[in-house]
Amino acid sequence: MLEEIRNNKGMQLVLGLIFGIIFGFLLQKGGVSNYDIILGQLRLQDFTVLKIMLSAVIVTMIGISILRPTGLVKLHVKEGSLKNSILGGLLFGVGFGTLGYCPGTIAAAVGSGNLDGLIGGMIGIIIGTGIFASMYSKMREKKLVTEDRFSKVSLFDKVEGNSLKLTVPIAVVIFLFMVILEIAGF
């Protein structure tokens, strides 16, 4: 039954749209479709972005921990290397601070009426990903894009037995970090 739904391409396009509508609704309600709130985070004045991300991480992580042994969910860990993550990540960050949106929140920003996101940002991201596609073969040759021993590696596969003994402590640490943020007045 579940396999049939997952393999039905037409239905998956409709589901993608529905999940996107819910995601966009939540991003807008969370305020992260707003440039000022994202920049507030990057200027360390407002921690809305981190609060949303970390709460989502806790729920997703614990959910995977509980459901994975039942076979209902599978991991989809990305390939890559520390080099890709660090160099690409820092470059992404510079763009993130300059544009003031990221690929998901920019779509939400456009939906709530931000023209700078639509005309400057979205077109810029499409151009940027296009430039990367053109450079990809060369970057692989020059070993700027690589795969290392961390590629597709998840700590979920490193724990023996029930993964909750790893994920619950991580969730507690993240939770305590958010409590400290609240106490500190953010």
Add this chain to the structure above:
Amino acid sequence: MNVFRLEMWSPYVVGILIGLLNIVTLIISDKLLGASTSFARTSGMVRKLFNREKVEKNEYYLKVAPVIDWGWMLVVGIIIGAFISAKLSGAFEVIVIPNMWQTEISSSFFIRFIIAMFGGITLGIGARWAGGCTSGHGISGTAQLSILSWVAAVCFFIGGIASALLIYGI
């Protein structure tokens, strides 16, 4: 008071609901939330209009095909969902220049447009280099306890904080 008409929800409530959504998409679609791949697919679609052969031979587009898929529809959905949310609360407003930028940097749309486009290009290259964005690595990847995603997410914020402080001052 209808909750859907509220202008903002608690970030914790929003985060928990995004987490639950992520679990639902994993179960029903065998996929996690992420957005940047769809921009790469779009770039291929646009370039195909001008030079079909070059795109068809490109090593990257062989991996990330320029087609409409689940993730592409997800991004279309985000635009619609945010529009519905903003309309319901009355927050929808056509904004040409963000408020913070206008009061602290410049009220010229041209300057904001150029900077936004520069930021977008940089972000686009970085996202595909790192292999994901704030949602793909930052939420979905970290939640799967991927070491590369944790490193990428930290780097997103290091770069983001540095450039924001450079632009606005400390």
